[in-house]
Amino acid sequence: GIQVEQSPPDLILQxxxxxxxxxxxxxxxxxxxxxxQNPWGQLINLFYIPSxxxxxxxxxxxxxxxxxxxxxxxxxxxxxxxxxxxCAVRGAGGTSYGxxxxxxxxxxxxxx
Amino acid sequence: GAGVSxxxxxxxxxxxxxxxxxxxxxxxxxxxxxYRQSLGQGPEFLIYFQGTGAADDSGxxxxxxxxxxxxxxxxxxxxxxxxxxxxxxxxxxSSWQAHDTQYFGPGTRLTVL
Numbered sequence: 143g144i145q146v147e148q149s150p151p152d153l154i155l156q157x158x159x160x161x162x163x164x165x166x167x168x169x170x171x172x173x174x175x176x177x178x179q180n181p182w183g184q185l186i187n188l189f190y191i192p193s194x195x196x197x198x199x200x201x202x203x204x205x206x207x208x209x210x211x212x213x214x215x216x217x218x219x220x221x222x223x224x225x226x227x228x229c230a231v232r233g234a235g236g237t238s239y240g241x242x243x244x245x246x247x248x249x250x251x252x253x254x
Numbered sequence: 255g256a257g258v259s260x261x262x263x264x265x266x267x268x269x270x271x272x273x274x275x276x277x278x279x280x281x282x283x284x285x286x287x288x289y290r291q292s293l294g295q296g297p298e299f300l301i302y303f304q305g306t307g308a309a310d311d312s313g314x315x316x317x318x319x320x321x322x323x324x325x326x327x328x329x330x331x332x333x334x335x336x337x338x339x340x341x342x343x344x345x346x347x348s349s350w351q352a353h354d355t356q357y358f359g360p361g362t363r364l365t366v367l
Contacts (some may be wrong), residue, residue, distance in 0.1 A: 244296030
């Protein structure tokens with residue numbers, strides 16, 4: 143099946159700093175989502191971005207489908223940005239239209 | 255509107271017991287998914303429903319796990335003869351159609367003693 147790798151595994155920032163999280167995937171995809179899992183375990187949708195670029199406030203994401211990677215940018219980080227960031231993809235091939243495959247996540251800690 | 259809800263939020267059971275976990279999807283969503291998340295890992299796919307039928311159950315680990323969605327809305331994940339290795343957070347998600355954005359519920363934390 144499709145493989146998803148996220149980097150870095152851990153990231154520690156001072157409040158106000160910028161960061162870039164990366165997601166590499168091993169095959170063509172027709173769905174890619176970025177999530178933030180907060181300390182209470184809730185998975186919060188950030189972006190649905192199988193290709194192209196989107197922005198939402200201090201967050202933006204870019205997916206280059208032909209090169210099989212996606213980037214999540216966090217600008218002017220805040221302590222509330224802390225948590226685990228997951229990239230999840232659905233492969234374009236096969237018979238399952240539903241299954242998302244998740245990466246291992248990036249643990250982000252923002253210090254005040 | 256209301257998001258995906260899951261009950262119970264926590265479930266503690268003894269090895270060998272039977273448990274049921276419930277998921278209420280977002281109203282109108284035709285696709286429903288179950289995932290399982292172990293500590294320090296990303297969620298792993300279990301099963302996907304389109305309407306009332308299981309379109310893909312390839313992620314169910316063995317025949318102790320079973321899920322239903324009889325009326326195309328609420329779904330129940332059923333685990334027989336629970337084992338300590340079943341302890342995890344069970345997440346439910348829903349979407350309008352299979353290719354659309356999936357929205358996750360808060361999860362049920364299952365602990366098997």
